[in-house]
Structure formats: structure tokens, C-alpha cells
Amino acid sequence: MTEQQLTYYFERYAEGNLSKEERVVFADLLKDPANKEMVQQILDRDWPLWERNQLDFSQEIDRIELGVAAMIRADHTFSEPPPVRRVRFLEKWGWAAAVLILLGTGTYFYITSKKAGQEVVKGKAAPGILPGSNKALLTLSDGTTITLDSAASGAIAQQGSSSIVKTAGGAIIYDARGVSQGEVMMNTMSTPRGGQYRLTLPDGTTVWLNAASSITFPASFTGNSRKVKVTGEVYMEVAKNVKMPFMVDVDGKATIEVLGTGFNINSYADEGTIATTLVEGKVRVWPGNITTGSASEEEQHMAVTLTPGQQALLPNNTTTVNISSNANLEQVLAWKNGIFSFTGKSFQSVMKDVERWYDIQVRYEGAIPTRKLKGEMDRGVQLNDLIRFLQGFGLHVELKDRILMVGEK
Template identity: 80%
Template sequence: MTEQQLTYYFERYAQGKLSEEERVVFTGLLKDPANKEMVEQILDRDWPLWENNQLDFSQEIARIEQGVASRIHADTAVSEVRPVHRIRFLQKWGWAAAILILLGAGAYFYTTSKKTGKDFVKGKAISTPGILPGSNKALLTLSDGTTIPLDSAARGAIAQQGSASIVKTANDEIIYDARGLSQGEVMMNTMSTPRGGQYRLTLPDGTTVWLNAASAVTFPAAFTGNNRKVKVSGEVYMEVAKNAKMPFIVDVDGKAIVEVLGTSFNINSYTDEGAIATTLVEGRVKVLSANAAPSGGVTLRPGQQALQQHNIATITVNANANLEQVLAWKNGIFSFTGKSFSSVMKDVERWYDIQVRYEGAIPTRKLKGEMDRGVQLTDLIRFLRGFGLHVELKDRTLIIGEK
């Protein structure tokens, strides 16, 4: 990517003229560390362009900074509107976080300019209370019933389960540091995330688990025997440590079984989504109904997705799953393109810990594009209003209807 090509996307963005396809490309370019120096140079050089196009950084960045402050671990949030210059913008937040803020502002400016036909419009304050996005929150339940709120737990060793020391790292990840195999009672632990929470866990065998909001994984503090068996609910992404002598087995809500040797995959088993979706990223997995014979089931290749209705044992295979969309939550993104409106709103409910209520029928229109999951709910409200919807927030209920 040359500076001239990147400049093209910046200028189209500043003028509100990006197409849906260009916006996806532009977002990827901004997030690529290889483009860091060019992005900084363009922001510095073309700052007057942003101001001339009425991009009100003084209000918009102050508002969005508050929404992402907890995610990027800022010491304090901006509490007053003051002139914003490129040097403070980048020095205060650092390059990666500044891009997050820039994209959060752009989600509103882009859709608004598309709707009004203007090059740019200044952001107007929304008279709704600020609801922050989800964050690293989870509860760890030990074998004796002891519960540890992980978001408030100090970093370092937080508990001991048999031969495994449970450690909270500087990155707020939980690691089970197993010293050999447990010879005594199997100690089952459960990590669960609330609505508005997510967390990352490394199991005793080195398998890494990412939990989306309202999800859980139950596992032994030390793996013994001929296999490694865990149970999950909600949505999880797993990178399984290879061990041909101990196959990795996932029990999905007691309804489906996923057998693994070493691979990466995503499981979505939210009961309100209608089907259990197991999507293979790399390696190989076998998916079968919990009541099926071991010889049954389907074996997936990378890029394929197994679908099983919650109350039906039959499994169908989607041969060309959209991996970018499936993994969007793990990568900190809301992906709208190709999803039903109701499915998007279910993601929103879980992530912001709110309720969605519809005035009349559920809108049938298709949303497009993507948005960073680090923005406040007010930014999402602006995004939805940009599609011509009536959107109103009362307490923690988001009311949506056609205008």
C-alpha cells in the first residue's frame, strides 16, 4: 500500500464518500501496524482537510474517548470539550487507540453523510445516558464453590486447585499453570462471563479459550485419563493445543459434541439464535449430536460450518462460512453485513447488557458494514438512525421502530 493509495481512502472518508466496500478496506488499512507511519503522516499533513469538512473533533473525540477509556486503560476520561489537535490526539492515546477513536467517530459521520447527501455534518449530542460497551469481566467458580470476580481480582496467583496454580496475567488473562498431573479428585472449574463481559483463559493443557458475553466453559484443573473434556455454553473461540494421545472433546450444552486433536474453531450455542453453529478455522473437527453414535456426525474442513437446531439432532453443513463475520466478536468488531436485523440486535443486547424492544414488526432491512465493539451505545444509536430508523433509549431498553 503506497501513501498515495492510503491518502485516497482518507480523502474519501473525510468527504463522506466511501462506498461500503471501500470502508471495509479502509478499516483494515488503519488497523494494519505496517501502515502506522503513513497514517500518522497523513493525519498530520491533512489535518486542515478534516477541519474544513466540519469534522468536529473537539466534541466527537471527547465523547468517544469516554466510551473507550476503560477498554484502552486510560487513567482518566475527557470531561470537557476543548480544541483537539493531531499532536495531542496521537500522543494521548497512542496510534492503535487513536485509530479506534477515529473509526468510532467515522461510523456516525459516514452513515449520516450517506443519508443527507452532504459532505459532512457536525455531530449533535444525543440526550441519552452513556452506556459503556462490554469489557473484561468474568466469574471463576472453583471446585469447592468459591467464586472469584476476575475483573476485580489482583494480578498474580489468585488460587490453587490441586497441582494447578491459577494466575491472572498483566493482560487480564487467566492461566492454569499445571505442575504435573493431579492424582487425586478431579477438580472442575467454571469460568462464566455476564452480559457485557468477555474473557480469555488458558487451560492446563495450553489450549486458549476466548469467551464472548453471557458464555461459560467448565473444565478440570488438570487433564487426566484418555481425553480432555470441557463443556461450553454461549459463544467461545478455541485454539486447541495439539496432543494426539489425548483428543480434545467439547460438550456443547449437552446437545452436541465436538471432537478435536489440535485446531482452531468457534462455537455459537446461544439458545436465542436457533442453532448451534460450529465453525472451523483451521485443522479438523468432528461434530455430532450428543445422542448420536460415535460413528455418526460430520467432519469439517477449514471454512466449513456445522449447524444443528437446538431441538433437532440433524446436522447440516455450510461449506462456505464467512469466517470474518464469525470471528468478528473475538476481533472486537460488530459485523453487520449479511446478518438479519434481529440477530444483530441480539449481539447488541448481550454486549451492552440491555434489552431491545420493537415498536411494531422487527425491521427487515439489512444493515451493512462494521463497527468497533469499543464504542458507547450512543454511537450505535447514531448508526441505526442513519438507516432511517426510530431509535430511543429508555433506562436500559432500546426501543426500535420504523419512522
């Protein structure tokens, strides 16, 4: 490979003109240690080209710190030009930790290696366990269940005055027409491990469910408040209605009063803490299940009010809500945006995310690793890509059936 040939691929990439086949070749060239110096020279020489095309990878690289090497799924269809970012090298981490390329529609894969030229993938390759996808179960008031991922688009059920519609994009919308009469019809949407789903409630509130999560709600909101119950992890953008406060019962362990806002709730039982993170608007958080307007004076004193960027933390089996004023919103919302975010999380917490998303079990060989992972990974990758990522940190990782064995080498 000559510098002229490699320059051709860089220029075609910068202008968004690489074919699918050329992308495969380009990715292989970037991963080849023999091309390290040549790639560095081209990047240093052609900054005007990157600036002209607004290629700026620096923010991504700064966040990852260890650096990354690009990977590509050969069967991915690249119908969109690559996002614009600038490439920057981190020489101290060696060649394999040098380059990040966002390919196609934004799918990217991170792999790290501690030494230049080190082979990242070691041991037996993992079978192709697929990542989670849009799948959920809808349980109607009479106990009827609808498997949403296999349901056809269009109207799928009727609950009182609300027609339940599945959009062409797969989301569920409760289209309320008129005022509901008679008994309240409670519905529940639940996602399995390896599932996620999006729902629009009768009042226009939008809900995103992470894996192993649920929301129970009325098919039509009536009375003086709108009350729902959630488990697992949920992001909500609540429709404003000052006459009907929006109340969230977090699995009977906490109550959130919403004042028109966007916020995330993580209440997985195995996390040990209910974390409510406010993105915009205003919420009030109580320990326990509080009914609208019924909070005693003592309970009122136990409540905390959040402003954007704050996080309320309620450890299990306690009644004290603590506030963190510097929540990492990007990390909190990573799951909703299709990303695994590793930086700043404990190793065990990362593995819990992996268990839920790939519907596997993680077991540790010896003590749980205490090392901190850094970086991000697209949640659309197969499990074997994630295993390669972990192996790049010097861990022993092996998949046996659907059990992921993890330990120090």
C-alpha cells in the same frame, strides 16, 4: 478553509504526524459538506502520496458499500500512528457516506446518511452507556468464586497441581505443575452480559469467551481425553495431544471432537441454532452429548467432519447437522477481534449481539425491521455511537433507562 490548509492536514495524516488536537479538527473538516469538492480534488491529485504511504482504504469501503463518515472520541489518546489504508470515495451515496478514517490505535466509528448534508443524529441523545469489557467470574471446585476483573495480577488460587495466575494483561492461565492426584477439580469461568474474557487451560489450549458465555473444565486433565463444556459463544485454539482427544460438550446439545485446531462455537439459546465454524485444523461434530469412544454406529453416521472454512449448523430440537461450505470467517470472528460485523446478518441477530454486549434490552415498536445493515463498528464504542449508526439507516431509535426502543420511522 483553503485548499492549502486542508492539504496540510491530509499530508500530516498520511505521514502519521497529526497531533490529537489536529485529529479532532481534521475529522470535523472531513464531515463538513462544504469541503466535499475540495477533499475530492486533494484525494484525486495526491494519489502518489497515498501510494507512497501505503494508504489503502478500498477494502474497508468495498465491504461497507453504503460508505461511512468518520467520528472520533475526543478523549481518546492517539499514541500510535494511524493504520495505513487508501481513501476512496463512493459518490453515489453523497458526502456523509464518503470517507472512512481509521484513527489512532484502530478505533473507528461508522455513520451513514442517505442524503448529502443530512444531519445524522436525530432526536434525544442517548446517555453514555459503556460497552462491554473484560470481566468474568471464576468458580472453583469448592464453590468459591473469584471476580476476575477486580482480582490483582499474580497467583490468585490453587487447584490441585494447577496454580491459577492472572497476567498483567488480565488473562487467566492454569499453570499445571506435575500430575494431578486425587479427585478431579472442576472449575467454571463465566462472563456476564457486557463481559468477555480469555483463558489458558492446563493443557495450553486458549479460550476466548464472548458475553453471556461459560466454560467448565478440570483444573488438570487426566485420563484418555480432555473434556470441557461450553455455553454461549466461545473461540478455542486447542493444544495438540493425539493421545488425549479434546472433546467439547456444547451445553448437552452437541459434541465436538477436536484434532488440534482453531474454531468458533455459537450456541446462544436465543439464536436457535448451534453454529460450529472451523478456522484451521479438523473437527467432528455430533448432535447430543457423546463420550469419547462410546459413539454407537448410528451416532457415528450422524457425525459430520469439517474442513477449514466450513460451518456445521444444528438447529434446536433436531439431530441433523448441516454443513455450510462458505462460512464468512471474518464475520464469525468479528467479536473476538473487537468488531461488530453487520453485513449479511439479520437485523434481529444484530440486536441480540447489541443486547448481550451493552447489557440492555431491545424492544421493537411494531414489526421487527427487515432491512439489512451493512458495515462494521468497533465494539469499544459507547451505545450512543451505535444509536447514531442505526439512526443513519432511517430507523427510530430511543433509549429509555436500559431499554432500546427500535422501529421504523
